[in-house]
Amino acid sequence: MMKRWIVLAFFVLFLTACSDRAGEMYETAQFEELQRNIPRALTIYQDIVDQHPDSPHAEKARERIAALEGEAP
Numbered sequence: 001m002m003k004r005w006i007v008l009a010f011f012v013l014f015l016t017a018c019s020d021r022a023g024e025m026y027e028t029a030q031f032e033e034l035q036r037n038i039p040r041a042l043t044i045y046q047d048i049v050d051q052h053p054d055s056p057h058a059e060k061a062r063e064r065i066a067a068l069e070g071e072a073p
Contacts, residue, residue: 022052026061038068 025048032041045061045068052058 022048022055022057025052026057029061029064033064033068038071042068 025044029041029044029048032038032044042065045065048055048061049058049065
């Protein structure tokens with residue numbers, strides 16, 4: 001019985017960690033924007049779109065890409 005709980009706990013933690021990767025990446029991209037490191041922010045936003053296309057963060061990343069590319073000289 002204890003083994004089942006351990007396996008279940010590990011599985012839940014694994015799913016939780018995986019599901020928030022796009023959020024972590026989005027926060028990093030926002031930080032890069034604040035640092036005016038726009039090329040790096042764009043790369044991270046594009047990685048979110050490519051690696052997590054169904055994430056709610058992917059849509060926000062697409063919006064940020066469009067906005068940042070619109071600001072380019």
